[in-house]
Amino acid sequence: ERRGLERLRSKPTRTRDGVDITLLANAESAEDLARAHALGAAGVGLFRTEFLFLQRDALPDEDEQFHVYRDAVLRMSGRPVTFRTLDLGADKADRTGLSLGNEDNPALGVRGLRLSLLHEAVFDTQLRAIARAAAYGPVRVLVPMVSCREEVVIVRRRLRRAVAAVRRRGVEVATPPLGVMIEVPAAAIGAESLADAVEFFSIGTNDLVQYLLAVDRNNDALSDLYSPLHPGVLRLLAHVIRAGTRHRIPVAVCGEMAGDPWMAPLLLALGLREFSLHPGKLLELRRAIRECDLGRLLARSEQLLQARDRQAIERWLAEARRG
Ligand code: PEP
Ligand code: MG
Numbered sequence: 001e002r003r004g005l006e007r008l009r010s011k012p013t014r015t016r017d018g019v020d021i022t023l024l025a026n027a028e029s030a031e032d033l034a035r036a037h038a039l040g041a042a043g044v045g046l047f048r049t050e051f052l053f054l055q056r057d058a059l060p061d062e063d064e065q066f067h068v069y070r071d072a073v074l075r076m077s078g079r080p081v082t083f084r085t086l087d088l089g090a091d092k093a094d095r096t097g098l099s100l101g102n103e104d105n106p107a108l109g110v111r112g113l114r115l116s117l118l119h120e121a122v123f124d125t126q127l128r129a130i131a132r133a134a135a136y137g138p139v140r141v142l143v144p145m146v147s148c149r150e151e152v153v154i155v156r157r158r159l160r161r162a163v164a165a166v167r168r169r170g171v172e173v174a175t176p177p178l179g180v181m182i183e184v185p186a187a188a189i190g191a192e193s194l195a196d197a198v199e200f201f202s203i204g205t206n207d208l209v210q211y212l213l214a215v216d217r218n219n220d221a222l223s224d225l226y227s228p229l230h231p232g233v234l235r236l237l238a239h240v241i242r243a244g245t246r247h248r249i250p251v252a253v254c255g256e257m258a259g260d261p262w263m264a265p266l267l268l269a270l271g272l273r274e275f276s277l278h279p280g281k282l283l284e285l286r287r288a289i290r291e292c293d294l295g296r297l298l299a300r301s302e303q304l305l306q307a308r309d310r311q312a313i314e315r316w317l318a319e320a321r322r323g
Contacts, residue, residue, distance in 0.1 A: 005283040009039055013286045015268070015294040023286060024082070024276040026254060033075040035279035040286075043080035045202060045276025046142065046254040047072060049126070050087055053094050059122060062129045069133035080138040082202070082276075083130045084181070085123065087112045087144040098122065107216065112145025112181075117154065127162035134174035142202055146180040147187050152197045181254075182240050183207035191240045195247035202276065203240055205255030209233055228257045229313045231305075234270065238305060241271040252276045261288035265320035266313070268292055269301040293323065 013021045024045025025036030036044060052060045052068060060068075072081050089099045089111025098119055103109035116123035133139055143155055156178060166173040182188050183204030191201070205228055210217040212233055215226045228234075237253075244251035252274035257263050259277030261284045267275070268289070277285060297320060307313045 005287065008283050008286050008290075011040075011286065011290070013040075013289055015289060015292045017293050017295050019273075019294045021268070021289050022250075022252075022274040023282055023289075024252060024254075024274060025279045025282065026259075026276055027072070027279065030071070030075065032279050033072055036282070037076060037079075039279060039282045041079070041279065041282060043082070043138070044072065044076060045082050045252050045274070047081055047083045048087065049084060050094075053086060053088060053096060053098070055095070057095055059096050059098075059125075062125045062132075065126060065129035066132045069130055069139075070136050073133050073137040073139060076137065078137055080140055081133075082140040082142050082179070083133075083176075084142040084144055085113065085126055085130075086116055089115045107210070113143050113151055113155070114145060117151075120158070124158060124162055124165075127159050128166050130176060131159070131163045131166055131173045132171060134176045135172035139174070139176040140179055140200065141176045142179045142181060142200075144181045144204070145184060145207075146182075146194070147184040148190075149193050149197055152178070152180060152194060156197075179249075181207075183211070183255075185212050185236070188212075188236050188240050191243035192247075195243050195249055198249065200249050201240065201244045201251045203237065203251065203253045203255065205233075205237075205253055205257040208236070208255070209257075212236060227310065228255075228263070229310045231307055231309065231313070234266070234307070234313065235305060237267075237272075238270045238301075245271060250274055259285060261285050262317065262321075264288040265292050265297050266304065266317055268294055269297040269304050269320070271298075271301075292320075296323070 013023045022042045024043050025041040026046040027033050027044050028048045028051050088094050100110050163173050163175050177199035179198050179200035181204045182201050209228050215222045241251050254276035258275040259281035304316050
């Protein structure tokens with residue numbers, strides 16, 4: 001079993017009918033990056049930067065961050081690395097005094113970009129560090145918890161200023177493409193109005209499912225309800241993918257769902273062409289995709305979107321598996 005998988009290390013991620021699919025890695029350590037590289041990931045689709053801010057009392061300065069980011073870029077030797085700006089708050093509280101920690105509804109509170117915009121100097125420091133790393137290879141900036149276009153406009157302006165500030169110092173810098181996490185339902189529904197303001201989308205199904213179904217992603221008592229196999233979730237995913245595709249920007253899914261080989265036919269049928277997942281799942285997903293016939297899946301996508309409940313979606317998946 002493991003040996004069969006190992007053979008796929010050097011194989012392309014291509015459907016049976018010859019369509020190439022992009023597999024990116026979610027990474028937050030040197031080991032993840034090494035694994036992603038060795039297993040043939042096309043790049044890093046989600047580099048979570050929270051770890052730099054957790055389990056410590058002082059904030060990392062620009063140089064410390066720059067060294068971590070540049071190291072990631074160099075390790076991926078020319079493949080793009082997508083740095084997600086700080087996503088603290090809610091479940092991930094820090095000790096540095098950034099996150100508020102006393103909110104009634106932390107999941108609906110000051111988290112992700114909202115926290116960054118509350119601490120502008122911290123945000124600008126991170127943007128400068130990422131822009132400096134961008135001088136060493138292809139880099140993208142990804143912003144979490146965006147709910148509206150105005151936020152993108154603000155981030156774009158701050159990114160531009162961060163690049164200019166570094167350039168004034170005479171330090172090497174580049175302007176990375178900017179993308180947003182689609183994980184707030186209103187951002188997903190309004191994807192059309194965000195698509196022409198950014199260079200890429202990354203759908204965060206972990207949060208999107210939580211917010212769309214009003215089900216806490218960490219509440220064990222509700223784990224049965226917390227599932228992407230809900231007709232409303234599938235329709236929204238299809239809508240976001242279509243909006244991105246129409247505007248010719250790449251759309252990835254970077255939530256847990258993307259790393260589940262069982263879900264691959266469903267995501268392909270909804271139009272997805274980029275998956276970002278834990279490196280430990282890369283080969284299994286590649287195998288699953290190589291077993292898919294994209295033409296046949298697309299021919300059955302309308303049927304998938306008409307499914308009325310989870311059982312119908314599961315039946316669709318079981319049939320897709322049989323071919
Ligand atoms: C997500 O929400 O799907 C996601 C990838 O981000 P995180 O799990 O870090 O919130
Ligand atoms: Mg998220």
